[in-house]
Amino acid sequence: MTGSAVQRWAQVAEDEGFQQVPNIEALRALRKKTGVVFVEGYYGEGDGGGGIFLWDPDATRHNRGDAIAPAQDGAGQAEPDHAPGRWIRWQHTNTYDIRLYGAHPQQEDNSEAIQACIDAASKAGGCAYVSAGVYRIARPLVVQPYMTLRGEGMQSVIRKTSNVKGPSLQRSVPNRDVQDDYNVDCVIAVDRPNTDLKFSPDVHIADLRIQGKGHPDWNLEERNAFGVYAPRLMRARIENVSVVGVDVGFHFSEIIVSRLSGCRASQGRIGFHVPDLQTGGGTSLSLINCYAAQMEEWGYRLRGLSYSVLIGCACDNVNTSQSAGGYFLGVCHGISLVGCGCEATPAPMLRIQHTELVASGVKAHAIRGSEASGASASQAYVMTRNATVQFTGCRFPPLQRPGNTRNEIHEEGSLITYTSSERPSGGRGAHVGEEAAVFCIGSPESDAEEDSTNVRLTPNGISVQGEAVVGRRVAAIGAVEDNTDGTAARTVQRIRSADALEAINDNFATLTAQMERIRRVLGEGGHGLTEDSNPPN
Numbered sequence: 111m112t113g114s115a116v117q118r119w120a121q122v123a124e125d126e127g128f129q130q131v132p133n134i135e136a137l138r139a140l141r142k143k144t145g146v147v148f149v150e151g152y153y154g155e156g157d158g159g160g161g162i163f164l165w166d167p168d169a170t171r172h173n174r175g176d177a178i179a180p181a182q183d184g185a186g187q188a189e190p191d192h193a194p195g196r197w198i199r200w201q202h203t204n205t206y207d208i209r210l211y212g213a214h215p216q217q218e219d220n221s222e223a224i225q226a227c228i229d230a231a232s233k234a235g236g237c238a239y240v241s242a243g244v245y246r247i248a249r250p251l252v253v254q255p256y257m258t259l260r261g262e263g264m265q266s267v268i269r270k271t272s273n274v275k276g277p278s279l280q281r282s283v284p285n286r287d288v289q290d291d292y293n294v295d296c297v298i299a300v301d302r303p304n305t306d307l308k309f310s311p312d313v314h315i316a317d318l319r320i321q322g323k324g325h326p327d328w329n330l331e332e333r334n335a336f337g338v339y340a341p342r343l344m345r346a347r348i349e350n351v352s353v354v355g356v357d358v359g360f361h362f363s364e365i366i367v368s369r370l371s372g373c374r375a376s377q378g379r380i381g382f383h384v385p386d387l388q389t390g391g392g393t394s395l396s397l398i399n400c401y402a403a404q405m406e407e408w409g410y411r412l413r414g415l416s417y418s419v420l421i422g423c424a425c426d427n428v429n430t431s432q433s434a435g436g437y438f439l440g441v442c443h444g445i446s447l448v449g450c451g452c453e454a455t456p457a458p459m460l461r462i463q464h465t466e467l468v469a470s471g472v473k474a475h476a477i478r479g480s481e482a483s484g485a486s487a488s489q490a491y492v493m494t495r496n497a498t499v500q501f502t503g504c505r506f507p508p509l510q511r512p513g514n515t516r517n518e519i520h521e522e523g524s525l526i527t528y529t530s531s532e533r534p535s536g537g538r539g540a541h542v543g544e545e546a547a548v549f550c551i552g553s554p555e556s557d558a559e560e561d562s563t564n565v566r567l568t569p570n571g572i573s574v575q576g577e578a579v580v581g582r583r584v585a586a587i588g589a590v591e592d593n594t595d596g597t598a599a600r601t602v603q604r605i606r607s608a609d610a611l612e613a614i615n616d617n618f619a620t621l622t623a624q625m626e627r628i629r630r631v632l633g634e635g636g637h638g639l640t641e642d643s644n645p646p647n
Contacts, residue, residue, distance in 0.1 A: 134212070137163060137197055138180045147197065158209035158241055162200040169196035173226050175211035176201050204236030208245070215243040224251055224268075232257045240266040240318060250276040250339075252292075253300045258314040264352060269321040270297045270334055281305050283342070290341040290363065297322060297356065300340035309344035309366065316349040325355025325377060336361045337375065343368050352376075358383045359402070365392040376403040381425065384412045391415060391441075397423050407434035409452070417444040427454045432480050435493075439465045447472055456480050457489055457515050457537075459506070462497040472504040479515030479537060490516035490541070491534035494524040502529045508536025520546040527551065 129147045131137050137149050143165045152159020163178065172179040176199035199210065211230070212223035224238070224245065231238040232254035240261035246269050253259050273295050281290040281302045292299055297320050302310045315338065324333030337353030338360045340346070346368040352375075353359040359375025361383045375381035381402025384392055391414025402409030402425040409425025411434075425436045436452035439445060442465040452459045453475040460469075480489045491509055509515060517534040520526050521543035530552040534540070542548055 134159070134174075134178060137178055140180075143167070143180070143195060152209060152212050153214060157214060158207060159212060159214070161210065163197040164200060165195065166198045167195045169198060170194045172196060173211070173230055174223070175199065175206070175226055175230055204231070204234045205239050206231045206234075206236060207239045207241055209241055213245055215245060218246060219248045219271075220245045221247040221249045221251070228253060228257070228259065231259075240268065242266055244269055246271050247297075248272045249274045250294075250296050251298050252277065253298060253313060253315065254303065255301075255310045256312045258316070259298070259318070260314070260316045261318040263317045263350065264319045266317065267319045267321060268297060269325075270323055273323060273332060273334060276339075281341070284308050292339075294336060294339055295334050296336035296339035296361075297334060297353075298338050299336075300338075300343065300346075302342055309342045309364070310340065310346075311344045313340070313343060313346045314349075315351055316347070318351050320351065320353045320356075322354065322356035322378075324357075333357050333378070337378075340365070347371070348373055353378075361385070362392065365395055367394045368392075369396045369398065370400055371396075371398040372400070373397075374401045374403070375405070378404075379406045380411050381405050381409045381428070382412070383408075384415060386413065393417055395419075396421065399423065401425070403427055405429070406431045408438050409436050409455075411438045412442060413438075413440040415439070415442045415445060418442070419446040419448065420450050421446075421448045423450045425452050425455065428452075429456045432456045435459060435461050437461070439463070439467060441465065442467070446470070451475065452477065457491045457509065458493045459491060461493045462499055463495045464497065466498045468500050468502070469504055470502045472501070474506050476510055477506075478510040479512035488519075489514075490519040491537060492517070493519045494521070494526060494546075496522040496524060498525045500527045500529065501531045504528070504531040506532055506534040509534070510536070512537040514538055516541055518548075519543075520548060522546065525549075 129140065129145060130150070131140065131147060132150050133154055134149060134152050137147060140147065145165065147163045147165075149160040149163060151157040169177060171177045178197040178199075180195070180197070206227050208220070208224045208227040211227040213220040213227065214223075217223070224240075224247065228238045228251060230236075235256050237258040237260055240259070242262045242265035244267040248271055250270075251259075251268070275295050276292045276299050278293045280292065282288070282305050283290065284306060290302065292301065298315070300310050300313050320337050322334035322337060334356040336358050337356040338348065338351065340361070341363040343362060343365045344367055346365065348360070348368075348370045350372040352373070354374075354376045355378070357379045359378055359381045360370065360373065363384070363386065365384065370382070373382075382397065382400060384395075393416045395415060395418040397410075397418075397420045399422045400420075401423070405425070405428035407429060409428040410420070410423070420437075429435050435458040436455050437447070437450075437459065438461045440463045445465060445467045447467060447469040449471045450469075451473045455476075456478055457480060459474050459477050474491075477491060491506060509517070515537045516539060517537040518526075518540035520541070522545070524542075524546040526547070527549045528551065533550065540548070
């Protein structure tokens with residue numbers, strides 16, 4: 111509100127005097143439609159939904175929160191036959207508390223109230239604020255671009271109590287034969303009303319706990335399909351949001367230049383999902399300190415991502431159905447997995463297909479073999495197909511209760527490098543298929559077993575089938591190894607005395623002095639040419 115508006119209101123209050131009423135219903139019933147009214151609460155004193163209202167004789171809108179029509183209850187625009195004149199809330203910030211629109215923990219269904227607050231915040235480019243409490247809803251909440259939905263942390267709970275689907279609408283995607291369907295059973299959906307744009311830009315969701323109908327009883331038949339359903343996002347930030355008791359925690363068809371930080375998904379089927387190359391994928395996505403737990407299938411199932419990163423993410427007790435695994439990456443390019451982990455999960459921990467991945471500081475704990483009926487050696491701790499993966503400083507401790515589960519399976523041209531890493535072990539050995547290769551640099555060897563006549567055992571403990579190429583184990587960094595069978599013209603030796611170290615230092619000082627003389631000859635530009643010089647052909 112501008113300074114002049116505040117002054118006008120102050121003058122009205124001085125001229126007309128304040129009126130005071132206990133709730134919004136009493137505000138509607140006021141006969142004197144002038145002056146300033148202080149409302150103690152939306153339903154009653156101290157419930158957070160009160161405030162100061164001023165009568166505007168020309169206003170016609172009504173949204174049950176900051177514009178109140180005397181003769182109309184509920185949200186929505188006034189009907190044409192309603193006379194003009196509304197009570198307008200003195201709103202001095204662009205943060206809209208859901209309690210101002212009638213949301214209350216004791217209400218059986220807060221869908222209408224919270225949606226009215228979201229719509230008001232969206233029009234102002236502001237924030238819909240979820241105060242502490244458990245707010246039950248019966249239908250999905252629809253968030254718009256260019257706005258924020260924020261709570262007070264895990265004390266702000268939105269709980270869906272039905273399987274009602276969202277609005278029956280579809281959004282076309284520019285220049286693509288794709289439709290985004292919003293008629294889905296979710297808790298929160300992010301809309302894309304401008305179909306000229308491919309993405310929903312600048313959405314911020316933070317500090318909320320989202321509970322689906324499947325919580326807390328793990329009711330699989332009634333579990334909602336999605337927690338956060340956001341088909342296409344750009345420049346989105348989703349921070350400190352916990353989703354529990356839904357089928358898929360976080361679902362994105364396509365997401366770019368966005369960040370999920372401190373998010374958690376539990377008691378579902380898949381935690382974090384970018385599912386379909388035909389409808390999307392993503393770029394420049396950062397998942398930071400995210401966590402998936404108690405999932406029937408995947409903690410993270412990501413397809414079609416490029417130049418994206420997972421940092422400090424974890425999954426715990428996922429793949430309870432023993433049909434999936436911890437992390438799945440399919441047709442992804444330029445992906446980094448940094449400081450991530452997986453615990454108490456049946457193999458595979460990692461399944462990588464048609465992907466380039468750099469994994470650094472990844473660690474597993476208590477990964478166990480598949481116990482599914484009829485399980486065979488088709489499952490492994492780490493599985494790749496036509497993938498290029500570099501493991502650096504990673505640790506994969508021995509499988510627990512391995513059964514027939516292998517340590518590794520690499521197929522169809524996979525190129526795998528372990529650098530200073532503890533490779534998967536404890537299982538039935540590693541299998542490398544046609545045209546695949548595994549290189550180990552400073553990494554401990556693993557065990558393998560010879561299980562057929564066309565499999566040969568290599569010194570690295572890798573079973574090789576057909577014409578597979580296996581790189582032999584290279585010595586640890588700092589060690590010296592002669593790879594030339596004695597034919598090398600020069601040798602490298604360790605420093606064994608102080609005299610040898612002093613000689614090296616003297617040589618280095620001499621080299622430094624020579625480089626300084628060369629720099630002076632060449633000049634500061636580094637090329638030794640004057641302005642009149644011609645460059646060499």
